[in-house]
Amino acid sequence: MPRWGMVIDLKRCVGCNACTIACKQEHGTPPDIHFARVVTREVGTYPHTKRTFLPLLCNHCEDAPCERVCPTGATYIRPDGIVMVDADKCIGCRACAVACPYLNRHFIEPGLLHAGYSGNGDLTPFERLKFAAFQEGTMTKCTFCAHRVDQGLEPACVVTCPTEARVFGDLDDPNGRLSQLIEERKGWTLLPECGTKPCVYYLDEEERRPSDQ
């Protein structure tokens, strides 16, 4: 059984947000909900400043705090490490949203699905098709494109990335690309002090912010 993970090379990321769009297309998430997103940050103090981009998605933590606190067991971890939400079981208490230190859990506020992207309730065929997968008043999150991964495809954000900054693969494979990249270029994860053991790694050392150490 593989343990799926991702490496994001921040040196390659140009902040084009293609991943954000591809993710939105793939999942058709309700308005204002983005499983994949890119944060622009300014680091350093004048005159030594620069803008950097930080693509974000669910870290699919091995020791996921969101899974631990879910009262009904709606959040679960698949054997291949993908953290999923079973919307049928979710009662919308938002404990997972509070527990996740990365803010990668999204609450589908009731009404979002009815209003649609335009806000006037005129749903396009695309919206009707995609929104069927969501339930109002429940939590949703990035699935690592589990439906694609199960067919042997890579997640939408990975295939769309024009600079190939994202690499998807098996973290347990010692000779795989992920293991090599993480080892050679000193991959790091977000908020390691939280002990969540994320499966999404970032490259490389220089791009790390002080508190990520």
Added chain:
Amino acid sequence: MSDETGSLTTRMMHEDLIRPVVFTGRRFYLAVALLGLIVLWGLAAWGYQVRTGMGVAGINSPVFWGVYIATYIFFIGISNAGTLISAMLRLSHAGWRHPVTRCAEAITVFALMVGGMFPLIHLGRVWKFYWLIPYPNERGLWPNFHSPLVWDFMAINTYLLGSFVYLYLPMLPDLALIRDRVNGWRRRFYGLLALGWSGTPVEWHRLEKAISILAVVIIPVAISMHSVVAWDFSVALKPMWHSTIFAPYFVVGALFSGIAILIVAMVILRRVFHLEAYLEPIHFNNLGLLLLMFCCLWLYFTFAEYLVTWYGHLPDEMAPFRFRVEGSLAPFFWGMVLMNFVIPVPILAVRKTRTVTGCLVASLSILIGMWLERYLIVVGTLSRPRLEFAWGHYAPTWVEMSILAGTIAYFILLYVLFSKLFPIISIWEFKQGRRLRERRPTRDVPVMADEPFPGVMLDD
């Protein structure tokens, strides 16, 4: 105080304490109508929220929990106090406890009923709350016992059951007393509730035994209840939540606000039912001293919590710290310090101002201060998550404030109805306390042996 109570005859006592049960004044209807209207308004707001969705509340990413959860901690806090205070006073044989216990126990039950509603109000799909109950079902659902919310659910229900029994059991002799003194439907009503109490020595003995067992058992239940509420927060990896002292900090805050609401309730009951001979200045003096002690304990815990955070100066921890102390929540923070310490301490520390009115002012100030503290804990941390690009803001909407007003009115309404239907001062315990004081026993008296049967008492 013994002078005054000593002069109360049993007949006067029965008249004073049972009068509200049979006589209904205009003010009662007025109060019920007013509170009922506010409750209806809150219900309407809640209905609107269920229909339209949680979006009408101010919650957003990253502030997923708002006023509802803050008020939830507040109500659970005040619920913690009633039973705990009553049990501690009973176990320590505090001579002045007798008129205080029942008003305290009733606060517990009603605050818990109201507080327990908030996690449900805040659910995205409230109609599915019963999925938290572990029972075999065809959906293959089973709650996740690693989740603090499930602990919460269990703790609230255990405590609700326990504190209800703890309120009801000591009421039995009084219910029988009323049953024997009223007619018509009231006789049937109180007869049903009195469970056939006839006041034989065996019954008194068993009652006394049951109460002392319950008083011991309810203390760990009450403390664990509020600790579980604290763990809802402190087990999450959030700055300024993930703290080992959170559970005791919450328990101290709970007792603090609980004593305050008890004093407020006692002042109102004293005025409305003219219970000056029962709830005497000495009670307010003693409770005021207890409150003073908790003021200091609260400051100590708050200081310990904030000092360590500030001295450690971890960037993640400093963000919510600054947000509370000098950011946009600063008025709340300094308001809390003012209301919880600066205002009440001088009032309570000086004997001259530790009067009934003084205690009332201090208690009202503390109630507001403790609500602010709960709000700061919830919103102060959630607005400042570890990843700085996710920082956010929160402001309650009219729906949240309406539901808040509705639930507070509901709590008061329940209390008004209870104090109307049942004697709010435990008659038999009050008599027992008076007898004990008259005899000035030096040994540890098996108290119930002193108590004649209610039938006998009616005649003396």
